[in-house]
Amino acid sequence: MSRKSNWVAVLLFLLLPLCQWPLDRALIAAEGLQRYLYVASPGIRNYLEYGGHGVMVFDIDHDHQFVRRISLDGYGVDENGKPLNVKGICGSAATHRLYVSTIRQLICIDLLSDKVLWQKEYPLGCDRMSISADGKTIYQPSFEKDRWYVLNADDGSVISEIVPDSRAHNTVYAVDGSEVYMAGLGSPLLTVSDAMTHHVTRTIGPFSESIRPFTVNGDSSLIFANVNDLLGFEVGDLKTGKMIHRVEVTGVPRGKPLRHGCPSHGIGMTPDESQIWVSDGFNSTLHLFDSTVMPPRLTKSIQLRGQPGWVTFSIDGTIGWPSTGQAIDTKTHQIIASLTDEEGRAVESEKVLEVDFRNGSVVAVGDQFGRGQGRSL
Numbered sequence: 001m002s003r004k005s006n007w008v009a010v011l012l013f014l015l016l017p018l019c020q021w022p023l024d025r026a027l028i029a030a031e032g033l034q035r036y037l038y039v040a041s042p043g044i045r046n047y048l049e050y051g052g053h054g055v056m057v058f059d060i061d062h063d064h065q066f067v068r069r070i071s072l073d074g075y076g077v078d079e080n081g082k083p084l085n086v087k088g089i090c091g092s093a094a095t096h097r098l099y100v101s102t103i104r105q106l107i108c109i110d111l112l113s114d115k116v117l118w119q120k121e122y123p124l125g126c127d128r129m130s131i132s133a134d135g136k137t138i139y140q141p142s143f144e145k146d147r148w149y150v151l152n153a154d155d156g157s158v159i160s161e162i163v164p165d166s167r168a169h170n171t172v173y174a175v176d177g178s179e180v181y182m183a184g185l186g187s188p189l190l191t192v193s194d195a196m197t198h199h200v201t202r203t204i205g206p207f208s209e210s211i212r213p214f215t216v217n218g219d220s221s222l223i224f225a226n227v228n229d230l231l232g233f234e235v236g237d238l239k240t241g242k243m244i245h246r247v248e249v250t251g252v253p254r255g256k257p258l259r260h261g262c263p264s265h266g267i268g269m270t271p272d273e274s275q276i277w278v279s280d281g282f283n284s285t286l287h288l289f290d291s292t293v294m295p296p297r298l299t300k301s302i303q304l305r306g307q308p309g310w311v312t313f314s315i316d317g318t319i320g321w322p323s324t325g326q327a328i329d330t331k332t333h334q335i336i337a338s339l340t341d342e343e344g345r346a347v348e349s350e351k352v353l354e355v356d357f358r359n360g361s362v363v364a365v366g367d368q369f370g371r372g373q374g375r376s377l
Helices: 003-018 023-031
Strands: 035-043 054-059 065-070 086-092 095-103 105-110 116-121 138-142 148-152 158-162 168-173 179-184 189-193 200-204 211-216 222-227 232-238 243-248 267-269 275-280 285-290 296-301 311-313 319-322 326-330 335-338 352-358 361-365
Touching: 023 179, 035 086, 086 352, 086 361, 095 326, 138 168, 138 179, 168 211, 211 267, 222 267, 222 275, 232 275, 275 311, 275 319
Parallel strands: none
Antiparallel strands: 035 054, 035 352, 054 065, 086 095, 095 105, 105 116, 138 148, 148 158, 168 179, 179 189, 189 200, 211 222, 222 232, 232 243, 267 275, 275 285, 285 296, 311 319, 319 326, 326 335, 352 361
């Protein structure tokens, strides 16, 4: 930081008690950091009413105001030009690229120019992928089929294939990049791959039912997983391979949610690993758990404007984003913003992540899976 920037930061710190601007936002401005939320649509099935077609960009530090839309005209569509369901989103600061998957294609976008670099189709389609920290490798599940494609992130070419035959669905890289965790709609087992050799090393479970959305903590010792027919989640030990806890939300109505076919579809862990947030579709609610104890303990529930099907967090851990298009303060648990697009439509999507810029360069990209990071806020 320059001497001038140092003085700016000191001045803002001294003036802070006189204003309502939080310290983190003041320092963000002093450092010249620009934080944006990238929202891929249609991110609720193929429903265009929740934000149309494209990737919308929102300014996190200015009340999540709509900034622009990255056009996907001609991309992510079927043979009739109709936009397809967006299935996943990921990106890399190292390569300044953003990736959006649909049920058929993987689309690569340059984060500096907003231009689509390429689109690739795969024989068995695509689902929710995960990218290595260096931005070189993507684990791309097929669309609920038997395999995962291991891809060269530069051009989308296939390096290897892994075939657990589990109806491939969700994929999470370990925070340290050593392993990749793969869960399918048709299996109660989590498949673990060595991220260097791309060979399966073990399975975790079985859990009580097929695994749906899941996340992991920072040291890759625990997995927290939604499973079919459970309002809540189960906890697995990634070291012993055993399912160790079942955590159920009680005292609320049980009913059939609009989508996904399971009571809880969406789970995330705050970066400091103090909280786990779990979706409750039927009740349009997020249930918050204290994860400093084991098994985690329910502490609060937040009513949302729609049925959540996903949840993730900002890089610094101060904001949670359910798929209902709302921003929630992770300390006060108050809703601080609601997304709307350039047409005034309420935006909802299960495919969102944060991208940070400084001086025109990408300096950080978040993760759609709400992984724990083992660090303080």
